[in-house]
Amino acid sequence: MRDDPVVIALVARARDGDQHAWNELVERYAPLVWSICNRYRLNRSDIDDVGQTVWLLLVERLGNLRVPAALPGWLATTTQRECLRVLRSARRYDSLGSPVDSQMSPDQSSLMIEEEVIEAELNAALRAAFAELPPGCKQLLSMLLSDPPPGYAEISSTLLMPIGSIGPRRARCLDRLRRSQFLTAFSEREIKDNGVKDARTNDAGGGLRA
Amino acid sequence: MPDSWDDEQLLTALKESLRVLRAVPSEFVEAGKNAYAWHNIDAELAQLTYDSTRDQDAIPSMRSETASIRALTFTSDHVTIELEVSGDSLLGQVIPTQQGTIEIQTRAGPFATTQVDELGCFPIRPIPASPFRLHCHTGDGTDVLTGWITL
Numbered sequence: 001m002r003d004d005p006v007v008i009a010l011v012a013r014a015r016d017g018d019q020h021a022w023n024e025l026v027e028r029y030a031p032l033v034w035s036i037c038n039r040y041r042l043n044r045s046d047i048d049d050v051g052q053t054v055w056l057l058l059v060e061r062l063g064n065l066r067v068p069a070a071l072p073g074w075l076a077t078t079t080q081r082e083c084l085r086v087l088r089s090a091r092r093y094d095s096l097g098s099p100v101d102s103q104m105s106p107d108q109s110s111l112m113i114e115e116e117v118i119e120a121e122l123n124a125a126l127r128a129a130f131a132e133l134p135p136g137c138k139q140l141l142s143m144l145l146s147d148p149p150p151g152y153a154e155i156s157s158t159l160l161m162p163i164g165s166i167g168p169r170r171a172r173c174l175d176r177l178r179r180s181q182f183l184t185a186f187s188e189r190e191i192k193d194n195g196v197k198d199a200r201t202n203d204a205g206g207g208l209r210a
Numbered sequence: 211m212p213d214s215w216d217d218e219q220l221l222t223a224l225k226e227s228l229r230v231l232r233a234v235p236s237e238f239v240e241a242g243k244n245a246y247a248w249h250n251i252d253a254e255l256a257q258l259t260y261d262s263t264r265d266q267d268a269i270p271s272m273r274s275e276t277a278s279i280r281a282l283t284f285t286s287d288h289v290t291i292e293l294e295v296s297g298d299s300l301l302g303q304v305i306p307t308q309q310g311t312i313e314i315q316t317r318a319g320p321f322a323t324t325q326v327d328e329l330g331c332f333p334i335r336p337i338p339a340s341p342f343r344l345h346c347h348t349g350d351g352t353d354v355l356t357g358w359i360t361l
Contacts (some may be wrong), residue, residue: 019246026242033242036235049341051238052295052317055245056358062249089263089360122212123227130224145225174217177224187211 003148004121004189006128025071026055032072032120033079039112040083050082068195072120074111122186129180137173144170241317252346253355256291257282284344284356291346291356299335300361302344306330310348316340337361 010028013021033054037047057078065071104112130138136159143155156163177183248346260283280295290305303311307330314321316338326332326348341360347353 014246017250019243022249023243024247026239026245030239031230031234034238035230048238048241052241052245052341053358055242056248059245059248100339114226122223123230126212126224126227127231130228132231141213141221141224144221166287171212171217174220178213178215178220187213190211 007071008068010041010064011062011071013064015062022059028124029072029075029120031114031123032075035120036076036079036113036116037083037117040080040087042083042086046086048084050079053082054079072117073113076117076120080109080113096197121189125180125182125186126177128182129177132182133173133176133178137176140166140169141173141177182210233317244317251355254286254288254351256286256289256346256354256356258357259283259285280361282359284354286354288352289346289348289354291344293359295337295361298337299333300337302326302332302334304330304332304346304348308348308350308352310346310352313345313347314338314342315345316342 007025007028009023010025033051034047037050042050054075058075076157079165130141133141139159140155141160143150143158150158152163152166155161155166161169212220215223236266260281262279262281282293284291284293289308291302292304293300294307302312304326307328308326309328309330310326312324312326312332312334314324314334317340321338322334324332324334326346341358343358344356345354346356
């Protein structure tokens with residue numbers, strides 16, 4: 001995930017004082033931070049605590065990011081470290097409960113971080129691709145994704161579309177999604193990163209240090 | 211790779227990406243956005259250089275339920291701020307010794323102000339329940355902000 005120009009541009013703008021760019025970064029990566037906290041089964045107030053610490057650390061380091069595209073890796077490892085800190089202090093002070101400390105081995109935990117980062121980047125790419133679809137496609141896919149999915153008859157009457165054209169339209173919309181620049185870029189980065197995973201993990205940790 | 215997925219795989223992945231986003235409470239995201247208020251503050255940052263709990267953890271044999279006095283040290287290029295928890299209050303000292311003011315800030319905003327006496331000492335009572343940081347101004351123009359403290 002090292003060459004994502006979207007992230008690089010957002011970091012540069014946030015560094016120069018653009019609150020909107022910062023907001024976009026937070027929206028993009030809040031699910032990553034949230035998801036890692038959940039992997040450690042933190043309670044809600046601890047998750048809030050970890051989230052605050054992570055974002056505040058990032059605010060302070062914005063000016064020092066040497067490799068802005070390493071941001072997701074840095075966020076993931078920083079979140080992980082803060083989760084472990086919270087779990088350690090819970091263990092010390094709470095004699096009643098038996099909080100789950102990291103039951104993961106170092107290998108499992110770095111694999112988990114890597115999975116979470118890739119997942120977060122894939123999800124961000126999918127959402128960006130979806131947001132770019134024409135309104136008709138977004139409407140149709142949204143209906144198809146709702147739970148439980150409505151029948152074609154209901155889709156037909158809601159979207160004023162003949163039943164017979166729903167299938168082909170669905171295929172066209174998904175194809176459009178598949179060809180989105182965001183998904184293509186994600187796949188290209190993944191291919192490029194394959195085989196240099198260790199280097200990427202190291203970079204993600206070190207790239208943001210002062 | 212998503213660009214070679216079939217329609218079902220793609221639809222499932224899209225659904226998951228939207229579900230993951232919805233699972234994150236909006237207040238959690240808002241709190242993250244608000245953190246930007248700390249961008250570009252002029253004060254020099256003092257880093258945590260010693261934490262009794264952390265440094266005890268590093269040596270497992272010394273871990274003990276009775277060794278409970280919490281001490282923290284923050285260091286910047288110009289000053290060191292030492293903190294020690296004492297009952298329901300926190301005692302601090304600015305080194306080298308100088309008079310000044312300490313502003314206690316929580317994530318919600320300013321919490322309290324306390325004076326640094328001629329020995330460089332200052333009390334904080336009560337200890338904020340939420341994470342906080344200290345902004346120290348002294349007579350000779352020192353302007354230092356510590357990292358976040360959770361006790």
